[in-house]
Amino acid sequence: MKVLALASYPVEAAATRYRLQQFVAPLAARGVTLEIRPFLNSRQFKILYRRNALPATAVGLLKSAVLRVADLAIARKADVILIQRESMLFGPPIFERLIARGMKRPMVLDLDDATYVAYDSPTYGALGKLKWFSKTDDLIRWARLVICGNRSIAEYVTNKGAQARVIPTVVDTNVFHPVDRESRDRPVTLGWIGTHSTFPYLESIFPVLSQLAEAHKFLLKIVGATRSDITVPNVQVETLPWELDREVRDFQSIDIGLYPIDASLYSGNWAQGKSGFKAVQYMAVGVPYVATPVGGSTEIGEPGKTHLFASTNDEWYRNLKLLISDGRLREEMSAAGRQHAIEHYALEDQAEKLVAALREAAGK
DSSP: OEEEEEESSOTTSHHHHHHTGGGHHHHHTTTOEEEEEESSOHHHHHHTTOGGGHHHHHHHHHHHHHHHHHHHHHHHTOSEEEEESOSSSSSSOHHHHIIIIISOOOEEEEESSOTTSOOOBTTTBGGGGGGOTTHHHHHHHHOSEEEESSHHHHHHHHHTTOOEEEOOOOOOTTTSOOOOOTTOOSOEEEEEEOOTTTHHHHHTTHHHHHHHTTTSOEEEEEESSSOSOOOOTTOEEEEEOOOGGGHHHHHHTOSEEEEOOOTTSSOHHHHHTOOOHHHHHHHHTTOOEEEOOOGGGGGSSOBTTTEEEOOSHHHHHHHHHHHHHOHHHHHHHHHHHHHHHHHHOOHHHHHHHHHHHHHHHHTO
């Protein structure tokens, strides 16, 4: 069976890397050929969120839209068309309509975020409305079925009358694995790895971290915020740009993971659609973490065993203090998290679910 995947972003984006690219080999072993055609190339993606690169970005988006037309010829030969979020980053769902209605090809939609929720872009502001947020509802209606990153998204899809299948975002636990932390001659490292758009979530707990540092020594490692001027009173901060070839090592380098989600930012509905992927990454490398119980994070792991939840500043302070002070507890949670990731988020198991969903859509 041949599947054409139309993705918004290149492999540098987590959605493309972990919901498409890492499944190419497992699907091939099961008789399914997956061809991925991203809308943006790597160079375009690198400058996408830079305000000073807006002219180059605009030209790149138009060029990508023209090149997307060539994918229609490939779509005619595919058994299933898999749309990862959307085929284009802006405008109405023209290509999806041509595929599903004009060419009558079986279409599967993959949603790992609540793309049906409108929000103001932190980079482009009102220009972000060109994304045409309402198109997701059209895609849900046209799809044979929708693959969802968590139950919240699945509930939205089923309420729209469509078929939903929950397949979480996972990692290859042979690649994301624990390393020895005992030999490190440095303070306990609290770590956060994210993007410019999720950095405000981390900022929301800066007052807690500042207060915590008055009595406890630790290093705060921030990766991917696209800023190098981050300061937190009393806290030793290390900032690094996100790099693909260093991603696994960055997760392995921390002792306690931070996963705050401030639902007051962007939209509460947007936060509910977060898939909880960072929790899977933390557990796979054996890192205990503290998370806000919002969206997909509530469905992942075992609270008190693999991680701790915190909704208020007092809870963040108390739980981080506990993990910083108790090395034995960190070790126990590390082992439990790693085992949980292997048992519940194995790549091969999710590949089986994906193949079943694609064959169902194709009527095979």
